[in-house]
Amino acid sequence: MGLLGILVGLGFLIWLSYRGWTILLLAPAAALIAAAFSREPLLAHWTQTFMGSAAQFLAQFFPLFLLGALFGKLMDDSGSVRAISRYMSERMGPSHAMLAVVLAGAAVTYGGVSLFVAFFVLAPMAQDLFRAANIPRRLMPAAIALGTSTFTMSALPGTPAIQNAIPMPFFGTTPFAAPILGIIASGIMLAFGMWWLKRSQAAAERAGEGYGGADMLPANGVADDQFIRERATSAREFDTAELQHGQASETLPPVALAALPLATVVIVNFLMAMLVLPRLDFSFLAEDKWGSTSLSAVAGVWSVVVALATATVLLILINRERLPNLRASIDAGANASVLPAVSVASLVGFGAVVAMLPAFAVVRDWVLSIGSNPLVSLATATNILAALTGSASGGLTIALDALGETFVRIASETGxxxxxxxxxAVISAGTLDSLPHNGAVVTLLAVCGTSHRESYRDLAMVAIVGAVVALVVVIVLGSLFGSF
Incomplete structure (x- = not known):
């Protein structure tokens, strides 16, 4: 009965969240359903297990949600993201429309701009380039997803994406974990994605298919759509409703100034993680008042926090005249972080309750029995949970909350x-999370004015298949040669 309860609770969560119900109520309700089947104490699981785990997630990662959303909103309102996308568009032109969209998306998201901010800026750029090059509009979502939702989220070393930060407290790692393997995986995702997009473009040309179709929906209509908002906030770190708040600049900064805060994120992140923090004495963290923790458990998060904070201050200083209502932009950015953070924390709370149930031992043993390689087991568990929740960050945290200590022990025993x-773990979280019910997928298709039927096949090839290929290569290389 306990295992049946887990499946019923999970099915309840997936079914209603796909229909646009808020995860804030669905996650505790699903957790209580699973606990009821196991005849576990419901109120204790809600207030102690569920809320305790959700609160711990917020305590660890809310600073990243807050600063990431704030930085993204200020980059948007200052015109910096538009300046970079326009520069890419003008320099590369319609003859390299696909690559221009991909590289523009990669540049802004690797520099710390929220995925949804990038969607709403890149879509008009892609529309103009694709129309000029007569490339089918249905390929726009795949091109944007390749640049924003694949290698810059999960593979490039040092990416400030929340998915890259989640494993750090569990494994005591930095944002630059396994850097060469990450670069190899990034190259595979980019090469495979561009190959597929060029292949699809060539097939469309042979069939006589042009740009076609109507233009995109108004951006404010998509951002304010309540169904899209509910789906999006559990998938990524920015509340789309806040995109319409604040006040955007009418003038754009020079592209060098626009890119400077992005470069600052990467450089400061590296300096903090690799040079500054390791050389300082943080032995006081072992005291009870600091949570009896260690530098390795917090250094990764601290590195990203300092990088985003430094870049945000620099962004304000160099763009003060291009932020006509700074307070409104800051308020919108801060507010944009709250609902996504609490939504993902609720998914984590659901996972914590499930992991506490006696029947979960069956699931744990099954996961650990997959193959003889713990890397395969970790990848499988993370993929499954990211697919079921439709959230890379939620699925990854649930997997590590439930199985992280086990994998750390196995890693220690096996070297x-x-x-x-x-x-x-991070690459695994960024594969099957892009199934059709994912909030980011739904939002991207709406922003581009296309449907699942028109665009999802190409999006899945670049966001799922390419990532799976890269994951397999990383597991094989890591198994043979270790981390490098």
Whole structure:
């Protein structure tokens, strides 16, 4: 009965969240359903297990949600994201429309701009380039997804994406874990994605298919859609409703100034993680008043927090005249972080309750029995949970909350570098999370004005198949040569 309860609770969560119900109520309700089948104490699981785990997630990662959303909103309102996308568009032109969209998306998201901010800026750019090059509009979502939702989210070393930060407290790693493997995986995702997009473009040309169709829906209509908002906030770190708040600049900064805060995120992140924090004495963290923790458990998050904070201050200083209502932009950015953070924390709370149930031992044993390689087991568990929840961050945290200590122990016994576990886990979270019910997928299709029937096949090839190929290569190389 206990295992049946887990399945019923999970099915309840997936079914109603897909229909646009808020995850804030669905997650505790699903957790209580699973607990009821196991005849576990319901109120204790809600207030102690569920809320305790959700609160711990917020305590660890809310600073990243807050600063990430704030930085993304200020980059948007200052015109910096538009300046970069326009520069890419003008320099590369319609003859390289696909690559221009991909590289523009990669540049802004690797520099710390929220995925949804990038969607709403890149879509008009892609529309103009695709129309000029007569490339089918249905390929726009795949091109945007390749640049924003694949290698810059899960593979490139140092990416400030929340998915890259989640494994750090579990494994004691940094944002630059397994850097060469991450670069190899990034190259595979980019090469496979561009090959597929060019292949699809060539097939469309042979069939006489042009740009076609109507233009995109108004951006404010998509951002304010309540169904899209509910789906999106559990998938990524920015509340789309806040995109319409604040005040955007009418003038754009020079592209060098626009890109400077992005470069600052990467550089400061590296300096903090690799040079500054390791050289300082943080032995006081072992005291009870600091949570009896260690530098390795917090250094990764601290590195990203300092990088985003530094870049945000710099962004304000160099764009003060291009932020006509700074307070409104800051308020919108801060508010944009709250609902996504609490939504993902609720998914984590659901996972914590399930992991506490006696029947979960069956699930744990099954996962650990998959193959003889713990990397394969970790990848499978993370993929399944990311697919079921439709959230890379939620699925990854649930997997590590439930199985992280087990994998750390196995890694210690078998000599696997925690950095390798980190990179495998993050890449795994960014594969099957892009199934049709994912909030980011739904939002991207709406922003581009296309449907699942028109665009999802190409999006799945670049966002899922390419990522799976890269994941397999990383697991094989890591198994043979270790982390590097």
């Amino acid at each position: 696997i570098d925690p950095s390798l576990l980190h990179r495998v």
